[in-house]
Amino acid sequence: xIHRKLSLVAAIGLIAASAFLGxxxxxxxxxxxxxxxxxxxxxxxxxxxxxxxxxxTTRMAVAKQAFNEVVDSLPETTQLxxxxxxxxxxxxxxxxxxxxxxxxxxxxxxxxxxxxxxIATLKPTGFTPIGLALREAAADLGDTxxxxxxxxxxxxxxxxxxxxxxxxxxELAAQGTELVIDTLGLAPDEKTRKxxxxxxxxxxxxxxxxQSEDELTDRIKQLVxxxxxxxxxxxxxxTGAKDCAKAPLLAAGVYTDRELIGEHRYYRVAVDSGDELRxxxxxxxxxxxxxxxxxxxKAATMDGRELxxxxxxxxxxxxxxxxxxxxxxxEEPDLSATSDICLEVxxxxxxxxxxxxxxxxxxxxxxxAPASEAPDAPGLGRGLLLLFVLAIAxxxxxxxxxxxxxxxxxxxxxx
Numbered sequence: 001x002i003h004r005k006l007s008l009v010a011a012i013g014l015i016a017a018s019a020f021l022g023x024x025x026x027x028x029x030x031x032x033x034x035x036x037x038x039x040x041x042x043x044x045x046x047x048x049x050x051x052x053x054x055x056x057t058t059r060m061a062v063a064k065q066a067f068n069e070v071v072d073s074l075p076e077t078t079q080l081x082x083x084x085x086x087x088x089x090x091x092x093x094x095x096x097x098x099x100x101x102x103x104x105x106x107x108x109x110x111x112x113x114x115x116x117x118x119i120a121t122l123k124p125t126g127f128t129p130i131g132l133a134l135r136e137a138a139a140d141l142g143d144t145x146x147x148x149x150x151x152x153x154x155x156x157x158x159x160x161x162x163x164x165x166x167x168x169x170x171e172l173a174a175q176g177t178e179l180v181i182d183t184l185g186l187a188p189d190e191k192t193r194k195x196x197x198x199x200x201x202x203x204x205x206x207x208x209x210x211q212s213e214d215e216l217t218d219r220i221k222q223l224v225x226x227x228x229x230x231x232x233x234x235x236x237x238x239t240g241a242k243d244c245a246k247a248p249l250l251a252a253g254v255y256t257d258r259e260l261i262g263e264h265r266y267y268r269v270a271v272d273s274g275d276e277l278r279x280x281x282x283x284x285x286x287x288x289x290x291x292x293x294x295x296x297x298k299a300a301t302m303d304g305r306e307l308x309x310x311x312x313x314x315x316x317x318x319x320x321x322x323x324x325x326x327x328x329x330x331e332e333p334d335l336s337a338t339s340d341i342c343l344e345v346x347x348x349x350x351x352x353x354x355x356x357x358x359x360x361x362x363x364x365x366x367x368x369a370p371a372s373e374a375p376d377a378p379g380l381g382r383g384l385l386l387l388f389v390l391a392i393a394x395x396x397x398x399x400x401x402x403x404x405x406x407x408x409x410x411x412x413x414x415x
Contacts, residue, residue: 037079037107037147038224039137042067043154043186045086048124050155052187053212059155059186060124066217071115073221080224081107081140082115085133086126097127098160103140128156131163134199138172138179147178149205151223153216155186157195165195169202170286174258174358182223185209186216201319202286202361235363240265244302244342252368257345258359259283264346268302269366271341273329278367280310280324281345283360290350291316297323298344307341313348328371 048060067082074080082105089100104118134150141148158165172179182205183196193209200207206223210216235256241247247266259265271277281297294313300306310325329339345362 037081037141038149038151039081039083039103039107039140040067040070040220041083041085041133041137041150041152042122043086043128043130043152043156044084044122044124045126045128045154045156045159046124047128047156048186050187057213058124060122062213062216063153063186064119064122065213066220067119068116069217070220070224071110071112071119074110074112074224076109078110078224079107080110081105081137082118083133083137083140084122085130086124086128087122089126091126094127094160098129098132100126101129101133101136103136107140107142127159128154129160130154130158130199131161131165131168134165134168134172134181135163141179148180149223149226150179150181151184151220152181152196152199153184153186153220154196155188155192157192166198166202166287169199170358173203173286173361179203181205183207184216184219184223187211198287201284204284204361238267238364240267240345242266244268244300244304244344247342249340250364250366252366255364255366257362257364258357259345259347259362260357260359261347261349261351263359264344265362267343267345267364268340269343269368271327271329271339271368273339274371275368276326276328276371277341278324278326278369279343280322280365282320282322282363282365283347284320284363286361287351289316293321293350294348295321295323296344296346296348297325298346299325299327300342300344302340302342304342 042063044060048063049058051058053059053062081103083101083103085101086097087100087102089097091097104122105115130152134152137150138148141150169181172181181199181203183200185192185196185207186209188196188209193207197207199205208219210219235254238248238250238255238257240257240259242264244266247268249268249270255267257265269277269279277299279297279299281295283295292313292315294311296309296311298306298309308325308327310323312321312323314321327341343364343366345364347360349360
């Protein structure tokens, strides 16, 4: 969700990641991981009986056919699992119905025949425990260090809150593991759409609506294929401090953190006098917020003297809000050859609902590059001289124009 806005700074940061200054800084993780895995989570609740897709086809029939086509087209190396919710309990006891989620295909290389047989037996039945199903799906995928992806397909909102599925998504994202949840709404209403958008945004995933079998099939295939492509930059988890003195020392790279509403977080970067610091921060808006908010990133000396700041504000129409700054060590000749610069990240959010842990997702990108020489701007003296020359030129031009006009009138008698 945030990487696109920071691609340039991230690239610079990775190029400069070999510079270790002073104390050993934290490094963004660039180690290779196991191939990513994905689990499809399918809603089989009673509402999937509705026959309102493609001229009277039931939602369940469309989902089954889409799953079958996806299973048939899977590469042999794909690590895939399938979990369902609301598929077995048909009673009225909500306590029992809200525990109704099962993994029908274990994560691994898929046997197409077995997978399609398991899908064929599904019948729309009970409640919609989306929050619980997401937690169980995350457990199914494990924590192997690889990129993990959950694709949730549902036609309605959770009927078993608590746990609220948006809160569950935030909890999973806050665990610091590579987990992305994509959501697909099958003929969703507006309330369902908002919930699915909230779930996907909390983990950097995507949301899409499907109104036909072809749309659903194509979208699932895209998400499964995307799961096979790990992100080019894996942000390293870091925890900012409450003040500069205790702030973690960071090298060039991309980092993730969580910041509570109204909180200030501090980080340190060692900058050589011949280097330029390029830093940016992006905050994903993963929950409802009051309008008119902003984010600030500020560079300062360790004793609190501000060097430069970057700010951005929004009126509530953005999914991500970002700010950046640039600062060169040559701009402060009184600093030592290598100085620790304190980066402060803060926000002016106000939650429209109860605001608490986990905080808002923060991505911090740090780059160090040789300082670029900017052309000198005109000094005050040269600026006044230029103004004086322009004034004289204007006066002369006015006098000449007046003299020529008088001569023309005197000679030709016309104005």
